[in-house]
Amino acid sequence: MKFTEGMWCLQEGIRIDWMSNVERLSIQDESVHLLLNKAQRNRGDTLNSATVSAQITSPLEGIVGVKLVHWAGQVDRGPHYELHTSKGHTKISHDKNENKLSYASGPLHLGVNAAPNELDFVFSSPSGKKLTGHSWRSIGYVGDQRADKYRFEDGIYAERQGYMLAELDLGVGEKVYGLGERFGPLVKNGQTVDIWNEDGGTSSELAYKNIPFYISSKGYGVFVNHPGKVSLEVQSERTTRVNISVPGEEIEYFIVYGATPKEILKRYTYLTGKPGLVPSWSYNLWLTTSFTTNYDEETVTGFLDGFRDRDIPLGVFHFDCFWMKSYQWCDFEFDSDMFPDAGGYMQRLKDRGLRISVWINPYVGQASPLFEEGKTNGYFIKRTDGSVWQWDFWQAGMAIIDFTNPAACAWYRRHLERLMEMGVDSFKTDFAERIPVKGVTYHDGSDPTRMHNYYALLYNKEVFETLNARVGHNQGLLFARSSAPGGQKYPVHWGGDCESTFEAMAESLRGGLSLMLSGYIFWASDIGGFEGTPPPALYKRWVQFGLLSSHSRLHGSSSFRVPWIYGEDCSAVLRDCVRRKIALMPYILLEALRGHASGTPLMRPLFLEFPDDLSTYTIDTQYLFGSNLLIAPVFSEDGEVTFYVPRSADDERGKWVSWFDHSKSYESGRWYTETHDFDTMPILIRPGSVTPRNPALKAPQDDALTGIELLVNGQLSGETVLDIVDPGQTDQVLKTLRVRHAADGKMIEAEGHSVKIVHIGL
Incomplete structure (x- = not known):
């Protein structure tokens, strides 16, 4: 919410009590308590103005929280987010001569300037580099007389709507991501974001999954611990700040440090909850009846027979x-x-293996x-x-x-x-x-x-x-x-109600990637789009994209999404894509288990995997599927697609290689434009990587080890450890494989299980 008109003026009816001074300070156990007030020229300035009580805490190592309270007499009726906490990881010191407070939680440091009228918060990295903080006029209590409860005739007792306002500094070139599943540009700078769940489809600023957590390209995240409406002006009110406001008398936020974006996500998910795991069968293709279509047992059975007759693997049927x-x-x-x-029909579906x-x-x-x-x-x-x-x-x-x-x-x-x-x-x-x-x-x-x-x-x-x-x-x-x-x-x-257009397919991807930067590791979209009927080209391109998402569901509103309706060539594309995903199950289950432990999603924006390549930070039309596979969906009817190949330390071990043609390689740090028919798309294999797959699998829940093979691209750096996850219990490991170069430095060998090795990119 915007309260100002430029740097100097407030909007009509707005009053802000800015905090500029630390009136007093105390240290209690592992927390710090500050009483903040306006600039103090004499003792009379303590009268007729607001104060804000600030409490500094650290729930987990590498995370520092700041709670700002105007009036403490409010009734707390909840609810509150469940947060995980621990003790014993903070260091606090107060230099009374210099009026400096130092608060450290592991690698994250907060310095507070408590000198008279010099209030300043600076969060910094282990190297001392500033991450963010509160500079001049950035902590305030807002009174808004434009609210319904304001009555001019009440005189001095007239009530204003109150807001707590915390403005966090942004540096030059700093970029902001996350805030839930948002369908606009992946980079949130310049946007106004309200954390307020709404059923708005995928083509507006409204969102179904609003998460008051963002990641900065500068090496930190911010989580606003408030379940109500949180408004963020991301460089959209003050061009040097993220302005965060909530209605009421208090606000609490946590700065989450991370040397890499992945480390930020790991700490955030430790704080709010580790992502859950799902059964292996869920990674198979889902087919739905669609929303407003007419269907009965005969209709459903006909669809299932059609998949069986075309040899298209199908794992889940949704009513x-x-x-x-x-x-x-x-x-x-x-x-x-x-x-x-109904009971008998459920059993007949089960008899089909669904x-x-x-x-x-x-x-x-x-x-x-x-x-x-x-x-x-x-x-x-x-x-x-x-x-x-x-x-x-x-x-x-x-x-x-x-x-x-x-x-x-x-x-x-x-x-x-x-x-x-x-x-x-x-x-x-x-x-x-x-x-x-x-x-x-x-x-x-x-x-x-x-x-x-x-x-x-x-x-x-x-x-x-x-x-x-x-x-x-x-x-x-x-x-x-x-x-x-x-x-x-x-x-x-899943991503909610999208239209059946290439633009909606692209906005769905942006929404998914944004959610993946908000602590989630699984996501799906309505393949083919929900509203409307997709033309065959769009259907096939969305099938390619949808089967390289963590979960894959064919779903529409007023029309069915069985492929032969759009042409038998669509059936062929779907069959190939489903089989490819099933073959990748050892890789997918491994990446999911890693994500469960670390908060790293299966589908990830390029900068999350390659934070040292600055060219990746604005790209939202492609992604990494797991750590090894670069995916560039085709968003055009003619098959033309432009994509970027990122730079990394892996470059010395080889080149990126096409999944479909292992003789075709790509230089890192370059953009490519290609035209693809419907049997291919840009899927690139990372250099120096080992990707487990099993072409013998008929379903995701089948025996993971029989028929398994390792796709090795280029030279390995030391030993690569791969856990083969149990499809019957996806939090358990069946075998651990150790892959390395043999003594001759050329051949690849694996220890732990007999496995076929396919070595490419030589």
Whole structure:
């Protein structure tokens, strides 16, 4: 939110009390407490003005938090994000003569200038280089008389809307990334970003997954620990700052240090939660009924027969909304008119070797048989007068499950368990963005505004933990649309409603990469686009891209996404892409296990992998799939694609090599323009890398070791250690392979298992 008109003037109706002085300072255990006030010329300046209490803490090594409080008398009704903390990693010193405070957490240092009227915060790296901080007029309390509660006739008692404002410095050339799944440019400089979940599709500034965490190219991240609405002006109000404001009386942020972007993500996910793992079968191709299409058992069976007859591997079938009767979402009952033998049909699908997913949301329409039960037992969010909150936007008379009520959670869980007993393996947890904030109450008394974004966490957590309680740890998964900080613990997430255009395909990739810089490691998009019907060229290009995402789902709105509708050549492209992904399962499972431990996503922007190559920092049309494969999707009907090959320390070990033609190599640090038919695209193998694959696999969950081979590009630097992950338990390792050059320096040998080695790029 903008409060100023340029450097010198405030917007009409705005007052800001700027903090310029440290009135007093105390050290307590591992925290520092400061009382901040305006510039002090004499003792009279302590009167009739605001103060801000600042507390400096460190929840984990390499992370420093600053909490700024104006009025401390507010009622804290929650909710709060769950953060992991530890002790014993801070060093604090106070030089009273110089009025300097030093606060260190591992490699991260905060210096505070406590000299009279010289308030200054400087966060710095181990080398002493400034990362960010608070310079002149950058901590303030804002009073806004333009708010509804301001009444001029109340005189000196007139209430303004209050905001806490923290402005963090940006350096020359510094770039900002992340803030959740945002579909605009990957670099956020110049943008205004509101952290507020909305159902806005993929073609606007609104987002389903708003995460108040950003990464700077300068070597740090910022997490704003506030579940309500957080507004960020990223070089869009002050061109030298990120201005962060929240309504209310306090704000808390954490600076997360990292020598590399990967290290920042590792620390951030240690703070907010390590990303969850998913079962191997989920990496197979998913097919849905699409949204508003007409379908019944005969329709679904025809689709499945079509995949079987064309030898296209298919692992999961998803029933979207209309598996339930219209107006009854959600009643968790198959529409008996369309599926008269739902239990029997589930078994027939299982007999085909398929996993089953069904669409749900946290809403109950008034026509649902469950509405009266939920109303009687108090399972829904209520209005302040005690009635059920309802509206007609989406489902007629719909109510919203109150997941702060343990009884409502147990009730919801029983319906999910009943479906799992029928054979359902996963749930698409759609919606949870349209959560009201005015005139409503929660069972536990939570602040409705703070619950708006947080609600998605409660919803996805409830469903995810219900699944895992039945199938085992790391064996359940969702297909979720909305999220909030910590939501990476409950995978998988998909990109929401995109159009069937090349531009929407590109914006979907940007959204995915942005989310991957926000602590998430898995992501998918609606292959072919959701709204509209894709032309065959777009369908095939999105298939290529979608099958090189962590998860791959064919889904549309009013038209089906089975390939032969668009031409049998589309079936051939889909078959090849699915087979390639299945063959890559040893590599994908390895990269997922590493991401679970480190927060490094499967799909990653180039700068995350190559931070020393400055040319990578603005690229958002290509990505690394894992650490070894460079992917450049084709966003044009004629097949022309321009892509960049990054520089790295690996260059001395060889050149990047084409996945499709191992005789074709690429120089690092160069741009290339190529034209590809639909049987290829730019997939480049990193020099000095070892990529495990298994062409013998028929499905992701099959035996990982029989038929495994190692694709080695160029010369290796020492020994490469590869964990072959158990497809039956994706957090376990079957074998550890050690790959190195033999004594002659040319041949490659592997220890730990008999394996075929394919050595390219010589």
